Amino acid sequence: MAFKFQLNPDIKFEYNPEFLARAAENESKLITHQHVIKNWLTLNPQQQLTSLPKELIKVPLQRDDYRILDFGTHYVGHLSLDINIHGAKMDAPLTLKFQFAEIPAELGLASSNYNGWLSRSWIAEETLHIDHLPIHLQLPRRYSFRYVKITVIDTSPKWKITFANPTITATSAVDESQFPNPTSQDPELRAIERVSTKTLAECMQTVFEDGPKRDQRLWLGDLYLQALANYATFKQNKLVTHCLYLFAGMPTTSGLVSANIFTHGQLAPDDTFLFDYSLFFISCLKDYVLQTHDVSTGLNLYPVAKKQLDLALKHLNGIGKLQLPSTWPAFIDWGNNADKTTAGQGVLIKVLRDFLKLTTNLGLSINRRYPAALEQAVTYAQSNLFDIKKGLFFSGPNHEFNLYSQVWMALSKTLPSNETTKLMTTTYQDFFPVTGIATPYMYHFIVTALLESGLKAEGRQLIKTYWGGMLTQHADTFWEAYKPEDLTYSPYGSPLVNSYCHAWSCTPVYLIKKYHL
Amino acid sequence: MAFKFQLNPDIKFEYNPEFLARAAENESKLITHQHVIKNWLTLNPQQQLTSLPKELIKVPLQRDDYRILDFGTHYVGHLSLDINIHGAKMDAPLTLKFQFAEIPAELGLASSNYNGWLSRSWIAEETLHIDHLPIHLQLPRRYSFRYVKITVIDTSPKWKITFANPTITATSAVDESQFPNPTSQDPELRAIERVSTKTLAECMQTVFEDGPKRDQRLWLGDLYLQALANYATFKQNKLVTHCLYLFAGMPTTSGLVSANIFTHGQLAPDDTFLFDYSLFFISCLKDYVLQTHDVSTGLNLYPVAKKQLDLALKHLNGIGKLQLPSTWPAFIDWGNNADKTTAGQGVLIKVLRDFLKLTTNLGLSINRRYPAALEQAVTYAQSNLFDIKKGLFFSGPNHEFNLYSQVWMALSKTLPSNETTKLMTTTYQDFFPVTGIATPYMYHFIVTALLESGLKAEGRQLIKTYWGGMLTQHADTFWEAYKPEDLTYSPYGSPLVNSYCHAWSCTPVYLIKKYHL
Incomplete structure (x- = not known):
């Protein structure tokens, strides 16, 4: 992942030697x-x-x-x-x-x-x-x-x-001669599974890299998705342990984890901070404990997870509205044309739920401020961001209707289950076929929102048209960027620096297995 | 030196381990x-x-x-x-x-x-x-x-x-902090001495290289001149010993020494053969024995010197005319527009004289076939190549008058001393200012011919105009190619591959000292 450059020369980091030692213990041999x-x-x-x-x-x-x-x-x-x-x-x-x-x-x-x-x-x-x-x-x-x-x-x-x-x-980091077999009965989905498994394997090096061509870096948003695909395939869980400890070991003096870490050469956190990426430390740790039952690591890292949420909740105002500073933007997806405030609110709600699950799974008691914050954030979204007439969420001062808001509000389960299904049905009618979105990262969340909201056929079909579209283009691995309506698209002005094997595009193998597609 | 490519894939070489061992013993530390x-x-x-x-x-x-x-x-x-x-x-x-x-x-x-x-x-x-x-x-x-x-x-x-x-x-190979002082009283010549000494020093590496930029190789024609400049300056004679043994250690199965040797990486002779370069092994060994009194090396290498001459004399016909095969051309100078047969005849005569001197200096007896060959070659040149009316030598079937013929006939002392002076006086009138010649290599022989023929002022002046001309162009070292009438000249189509520190341009320091200029 990489798009907008941040420059934060004044931010200081405070390394945690114990966590970095744990990271070192969990290094994998290539x-x-x-x-x-x-x-x-x-x-x-x-x-x-x-x-x-x-x-x-x-x-x-x-x-x-x-x-x-x-x-x-x-x-x-x-x-x-x-x-x-x-x-x-x-x-x-x-x-x-x-x-x-x-x-x-x-x-x-x-x-x-x-x-x-x-x-x-x-x-x-x-x-x-x-x-x-x-x-x-x-x-x-x-x-x-x-x-x-x-x-x-x-x-x-x-x-x-x-x-x-x-x-x-x-x-x-994994043995490419021992790839897990696809699980779907559908030949096209089986092909997609194979290529997403290959994509994941190629990005699994000494860390989960975002792209082995570029940036060759450990990004938290990518790690979150790669870890899910890993649990569905190689189960090389030690690599997840290693990466979680790396993020936990190099926060800012305020406790914020960086959006990414440099691991080639001297270990160092980047001075880039993304709201959603920081919070995905929580979701990633929740998944990790659920999958590995490694409660010890979970308990070690829980304070770091809690810290991310505490930092986020500072920006939730008295009526449950998330108001992020420009120094800690929500990434959501490439591009700055769409208003991302409602999607950001969705991320917070979704991660608050993950945090509560993590706390419970670790056998810890829940401080009541977190359920309270969740209720506030949900209520605010229901009351102030939802257009009942249109059946869609809007975003920002201009009441913009965009796909990001619907997807993240669906994923956050802000509405009751049947209303989320209606939300995604309306979304499907209004925003499909999807245009203007180029990242398999965002497509992952769109598909997940469809599948989680009961639109299984539509979710399944979107995997086929989107990732299958890359296969039609003879992809050996899935790409960083793919825009079905513009096959020569590059976010960088030239395909020469596009990454054609990119972590955030590896999730179909996870989705197909999890949702029995 | 490099100009015309030869391809001789069928030629075989026969290495002499003893000579190569002597070469190795005489390696210099950089x-x-x-x-x-x-x-x-x-x-x-x-x-x-x-x-x-x-x-x-x-x-x-x-x-x-x-x-x-x-x-x-x-x-x-x-x-x-x-x-x-x-x-x-x-x-x-x-x-x-x-x-x-x-x-x-x-x-x-x-x-x-x-x-x-x-x-x-x-x-x-x-x-x-x-x-x-x-x-x-x-x-x-x-x-x-x-x-x-x-x-x-x-x-x-x-x-x-x-x-x-x-x-x-x-x-x-020499200590650049201990450069010998110039010997001339003339400030311009002193500057030329300094730059030619610098040029020589830069080309003295593990061997006498032709140019440290390009070809980085030990060429016999360059070595012959570099050794002379070395005796006049650094007296790093071991490097000459090393190079002579390298040439002697890798002849063809017929005993012919190569025009040059590759010394970076694996030692190997090039499959390029030049009549004059092969013969200069003799002149170079003659100078070496004279300067170093190393009779032992002289005696070791004498058979190799003799072999070059014997191979050359095979091409001297019954009336003393040198007729070279196309596989063993005389280099004389860059370019193939001029007829070089008379110049080649001059090289042979000059080297025959060097061979007789070498034999005498080593205390060896002279086989009478060599003075006989010398007399034949001289007589042929006097009788068949000299235009009495013009007072100049001509060359080839079209009786071409060129500078190369006059210079090499003067150097060969084919005419009696006073007539050689007349020859060079006529040459000076007819061919000066020199045009169409781009190599300091050929200019060295022109100047030498003037100085040896009693035209000291003209020789001295030519050093000033030619090498001094490079100084006017801010040369830090003397160049491979310099054509006063075309300052952007490159023999290769681009100055990018010209060598601007080239062995064969280092001789003024020798000439100035030898002729007390």
Whole structure:
């Protein structure tokens, strides 16, 4: 997850050495598998990927020649290959350009034309000088890819090169040779399950990364969803323990957990704070205790969960209205065009319920201020945010009706069950087919709201049209961004920095299993 | 030296382990010196280098910003610098482009526009991803430079960087803090001596390299001149021993020494053969024995020297005419427009004389076939290549009059001394000012021919106009190519791959001392 940059240079953090020690105890070892090249490809005159004729594979290459390696599916890891020399002795260095791609479209774009606002440094390419041949070249940096285009910037007029044995040493926290089987009877849903399991596995590294291509970071909102998918598949619960302790171990001096943590290199919290992400620490811990029965960790981390809620409730006014400061915005989804206040109110209500469940499950007594706050927040939403005539919630001073509000109000169960079903039925009539939403993250919540509100067929169908839509586009893993109505959409101005294997899109395997789809 | 590519894949080499062991015994240790940055530069609106205002040095940099480092003069070595981060945590990699330049003009050229025929891999640039900051970055590859332009390809919108402590760890086989003093009384010649000494020192690495930027290789023609300059300055004779044994240790199965040897990585001879370069093994060994009195090495290597001559004499026909096969051309100078047969004849005569001197100096008896061959070759040249009316030598079937023929016939002393003086006087009248010649290598032989023929003032003046002309262009070291009538000349289609510190241009210090200029 990444969209709007926050700059909070004055915020100070207070590390908790005990929690960080617990995090360290729960580190997972990465499992590696080697995969050799599956296909040698080239570009046809229409610039589409096509198989390289077998007799051309060993034809030596010189200036401006290229080869495209295809490893058959998406992996995260390190590329290696042998490079041999043909002709005279090496009278100049060899220069090669490597372009790593998760999807073919990335190979058609020149990085020199990139003008997006996200760092150009995320463009997955390397230019290397090689001074001695032959060589078994092992690229030092980890990449996330299926395809690699290797262009010969130059040899010399006296010699050429060939590539042999391209191999990826793929890493994951889980054993990719032992993937759980799909559970659905529906072939399309089974395919979706497989790809969401693959997506999850690729994002499970030393932490639950948001995307192994980019940002390679532990985001709380992503962790919340990844943990659910993990319980439905690999049950690699130690990785969840590790990540929860990381967030708990590096809060601000006020006790707020960061929206994300840097784990490559020196451990550090980001100075980005999102209301919903902070609160999802509570939901994630509630799920964790329910799934693992690890009450000890639950009790250790309960004060951190409670702290997030206490910080949130400071912004609930006397009549139960959530009023967030600009320094702690609700993310809800990408984009700042929609009013998110009602959705934020929904998040708070939903998380208050999770907190009460967590407290009960840990055998702790409930301070009555929390049920009181819940009632206040619910009452405020029912009385002040719901348009009885339209049967929909509105948001903000302009009484805007948006999908975010309906989904989060449904998830929060602010209305009685039958009225939530009516709410989502109306929502389905008014807002479907969904447009203007590009994140599988938000689609997850839309589907969940449908399924939780008894619109099982509609929820099931949305999984098929949305995640199935990515399969139609030959996705090996599910993407960070997918807008059915705009297949070339990038939130960053260029697909070159889009992540095509992204944690927050891995949830169908969980949804399909949980709701028996 | 490098110009025309030869491809001789069928030639086999026969290594001499004893000679290679002697080469290894005579390896020199490199001496390192650290130099910190002298000036921070920037480009003014006219794209000229100018000092960076002091208050800007520490201003943090982001996407597309750049700094130009100036180390004050030319060095060969490894760059290091500290990179610090300013702002938030590092939420993306840092990508930097490094462009190394021996002269400012290289910084104004984009490598993407390079279309020369020489390998693009020689363009001195690197693009590096840096995943963790702060860092003390040490670039792994050796470069030859005075200037480094570092462009920030990208940071992220959340942080910037600063550079500190740019340092070069410079290497040379000689101690650059102990340069010999110039010997001339003339300030301009003293300046030329200093720069040629610097040029020599920079090219003295583990071998006498032709150019530390490019080709970084031991060429026999360059070695011949470098050794002369070395005897006049550093007297680092062990390095000459090392290089002579390398050439002797890797001849073809026919005994021919290669024009050059690869010494970075695995030792190997190039499959390029040049008549004059092979023969210069003899001249170089003659000079070596004369300068070092190392008769033991002289006797060891004498059979190799003799072999080169024997191979050459196979191409001297019954009437003393040299007829070279296309597989063993005489280099003489860059370019194939001039007829080089008479110059080649001159090289043979000159080297025959060197061989006789070498034999005598080693106390060996002279086989009478060599003086006989010398007489034949001289007589043929006098009778068949000299135009008495014009007072000049001609070359080839079209009786072409070119400077190469006159210079090599003068150096070969084919005519009696007073007639050689007349020859060079006529040459001076007909061919000066010199045009169409771009190599300091050929200028060295022109100057030598003038000085040896009694045209001391003209030889001295040519050093001033030619090498002094490079000084006027602010040369820190003398260049591979310099054409006074075309200051932007590159033999490769782009100055990006020109070498601006090149062995074969280092001889003025030798000439000035030897001829007391």
